Amino acid sequence: MAILNIVKEGDPVLRKECRPVDRITPRVKRLLDDMRDTLVEANGAGLAAPQVGVLRRIAIVENGEGEFIELINPEIIAAEGKQEELEGCLSVPGIWGITDRPMKVTVRATGRDGEEFTVSGEGLLARAFCHEIDHLSGKLFTDNAVRILSPEEVKELTE
Ligand code: ZN
Numbered sequence: 001m002a003i004l005n006i007v008k009e010g011d012p013v014l015r016k017e018c019r020p021v022d023r024i025t026p027r028v029k030r031l032l033d034d035m036r037d038t039l040v041e042a043n044g045a046g047l048a049a050p051q052v053g054v055l056r057r058i059a060i061v062e063n064g065e066g067e068f069i070e071l072i073n074p075e076i077i078a079a080e081g082k083q084e085e086l087e088g089c090l091s092v093p094g095i096w097g098i099t100d101r102p103m104k105v106t107v108r109a110t111g112r113d114g115e116e117f118t119v120s121g122e123g124l125l126a127r128a129f130c131h132e133i134d135h136l137s138g139k140l141f142t143d144n145a146v147r148i149l150s151p152e153e154v155k156e157l158t159e
Contacts (some may be wrong), residue, residue, distance in 0.1 A: 103123065
């Protein structure tokens with residue numbers, strides 16, 4: 001296991017479409033382990049493979065209870081409601097914005113065991129699913145944020 005380098009906005013790798021995973025190799029499992037370590041170290045809510053320079057459809061999301069949901073080839077298959085809440089990104093440090101997201105989403109993905117599963121999330125978890133899955137298509141939350149917080153607002157938030 002290892003802590004990986006998180007690439008920052010401006011790196012072209014964050015703007016590319018990721019390829020699906022067709023076989024869950026030991027390399028994919030090691031990447032998942034390393035992404036988990038990296039996410040814990042960075043104290044984030046989620047991490048997508050392109051953020052560590054790998055253009056594959058892989059992401060992990062922390063479920064709010066200290067557990068990690070590993071998503072291989074994830075797809076949002078249902079969405080309902082609406083929320084406008086605060087969002088940030090480990091690849092866009094120091095920037096926070098209000099995003100327009102569904103209140104609840106259902107994701108279909110494959111686990112490291114090769115089994116397909118569905119998982120639903122509301123609120124923060126729904127935002128995390130949307131945010132990480134957007135990364136797999138080269139999208140960042142700042143692209144369609146309703147509003148980006150001013151430096152003064154960020155200062156207030158982090159103090
Ligand atoms: Zn992000």
